[in-house]
Amino acid sequence: MNSSQRGKVIQLYKNLLFLGREYPQGYEYFRDRLKKAFLKNKGVTDQKEIQMLLARGEYVIKEIEALYMLRKYRTLKQRYYAEKDNR
Amino acid sequence: MALRVLVGCKRVIDYAVRIRVKPDKTGVVTDGIKHSMNPFDEIAVEEAVRMKEKKIASEVIAVSCGPMQSQETLRTALAMGVDRGIHVDVSGKDYELLQPIHVSKILAKIAQEEKCDIILLGKQAIDDDSNQTAQMTASLLNWPQATYASKIEKTNGELQVLREIDGGLETVRVKIPAVISADLRLNEPRYATLPNIMKAKKKPIKKVTPGDLGVETDPRIEILSVEDPPERQAGIKVEDVDTLIAKLKEVGRI
Numbered sequence: 001m002n003s004s005q006r007g008k009v010i011q012l013y014k015n016l017l018f019l020g021r022e023y024p025q026g027y028e029y030f031r032d033r034l035k036k037a038f039l040k041n042k043g044v045t046d047q048k049e050i051q052m053l054l055a056r057g058e059y060v061i062k063e064i065e066a067l068y069m070l071r072k073y074r075t076l077k078q079r080y081y082a083e084k085d086n087r
Numbered sequence: 088m089a090l091r092v093l094v095g096c097k098r099v100i101d102y103a104v105r106i107r108v109k110p111d112k113t114g115v116v117t118d119g120i121k122h123s124m125n126p127f128d129e130i131a132v133e134e135a136v137r138m139k140e141k142k143i144a145s146e147v148i149a150v151s152c153g154p155m156q157s158q159e160t161l162r163t164a165l166a167m168g169v170d171r172g173i174h175v176d177v178s179g180k181d182y183e184l185l186q187p188i189h190v191s192k193i194l195a196k197i198a199q200e201e202k203c204d205i206i207l208l209g210k211q212a213i214d215d216d217s218n219q220t221a222q223m224t225a226s227l228l229n230w231p232q233a234t235y236a237s238k239i240e241k242t243n244g245e246l247q248v249l250r251e252i253d254g255g256l257e258t259v260r261v262k263i264p265a266v267i268s269a270d271l272r273l274n275e276p277r278y279a280t281l282p283n284i285m286k287a288k289k290k291p292i293k294k295v296t297p298g299d300l301g302v303e304t305d306p307r308i309e310i311l312s313v314e315d316p317p318e319r320q321a322g323i324k325v326e327d328v329d330t331l332i333a334k335l336k337e338v339g340r341i
Contacts, residue, residue: 011282018281022103065278075102076126076213076271 005050012057013038019064024071089145090204090263092135094169095194096128096151098160099214112312114183124160126276127209129167131269133276134239135207136168143241144205146170150197152190154178158292165287166279172292173197177304181297184306189297191223196300198228203264205246210235210268221268231261235270 013034020030041053100106101121108115124132138144149164151157152175161172175193177185198206206225211218225232233239237256238249250257251270261267279287297304325331335341 015281019278061280068278069275072102072126073271073275079213081271 002047005047005054008054009038009050012054012061015061016057016064019061019068022068023064090138090143091202092138092144092147092205092207093194093198093201093203094128094131094135094147094149094164095190095206095208095220096132096149096160096164097125097209097212097214098122098151098153098157099125099212102126102213108313108315112314113310114313122156122160124163125209125212125214127211127213127269127271129209129276130271130273131207131209131267132164132167132169133274134236134269135205136277137274138205138239138241139168139170148173148197148201148203150175150194152177152185152193152297154182161292162284162287163279165290165292166283167277169290171290173201174292174294175300176294176296180306181304184308184310185304186307187217187219187223188307189302189304190220191227192302193297193300194220194224195227196302198224198264200300205263206230206266208266208268210270221266225266228264228266230264230266232266232268233259233261234268236267237270237272239267239273 016034017031020034021027023030044050044053099122100115100117101123104121106115132147132149135144135147139147147169149161149169149172151161151164151172153160154177158172158174161174165172175197177189194206194208197203206221206228208221208224210221221234222232224230233246233248233250235251236248237251240247242260244263246261246263246265246267248259248261248267250259251272323334325334332341
């Protein structure tokens with residue numbers, strides 16, 4: 001792993017931890033799993049493979065953001081638009 | 088013509104938090120409770136930022152009225168892409184009884200001072216659900232208003248707004264300057280990511296008081312009592328149809 005990739009991995013971890021604060025099952029739950037996921041790949045040294053894992057991390061970030069957005073949207077829709085339509 | 092957009096963002100108790108009423112019935116518990124930006128204001132902020140990205144807007148300014156912590160809400164708006172923030176410091180008793188009329192006056196004043204062309208607000212806040220601020224701001228400025236916006240398009244010097252109304256959609260054209268309030272389906276707000284929040288710390292937040300703007304925030308109302316909604320009564324199980332009918336007759340349903 002070169003130094004720029006090292007920075008990227010740490011940054012990814014930090015960004016994911018930040019996202020975990022709002023996780024429905026709680027921050028602890030999220031943090032434990034996140035740490036496990038990172039530790040699982042700690043032995044990876046191939047740069048290309050690290051690149052792939054980083055991309056996967058970015059993908060997970062997008063997924064979690066989408067999850068939060070949908071959750072908020074649904075809650076608001078249920079609260080304010082319940083009787084209007086059943087879409 | 089590049090426009091200047093003013094967006095309002097209210098700091099409210101987070102949508103996912105269970106609201107608890109204080110035992111003395113003077114309000115709801117806010118200490119140590121997670122707060123965030125009013126979801127409808129988030130939609131307004133997103134729309135303003137998109138206007139900037141499409142080069143329709145030249146500058147986006149976010150305003151929040153409230154105590155010191157309102158700056159965190161402004162920070163979120165800045166992280167989403169707003170250029171600068173204005174924090175109108177209202178705290179203590181004045182804040183507890185701050186009404187849409189006060190906020191409207193503050194917004195109207197700031198819009199004039201900052202020479203804004205569009206005021207974008209959330210249609211209502213999820214805490215008091217007043218749904219008055221946008222309407223009153225438009226009225227105070229004597230600007231046209233387009234509330235419950237579901238889609239906003241700019242057509243030479245005017246805005247075409249698709250509005251969500253009972254049982255359908257309505258298209259209106261408003262001249263600029265105008266006040267617009269955002270409905271749920273206007274857009275999907277982006278998430279304020281950690282790197283963007285960090286970057287937003289460099290963006291300026293101006294602090295003013297209502298007094299600086301010449302707006303009085305004296306309480307106009309008095310809260311008599313805040314109570315929980317009535318709890319649902321427990322149901323009962325019945326043996327057969329006859330008892331069901333008897334029970335229904337008893338409660339006067341049939």
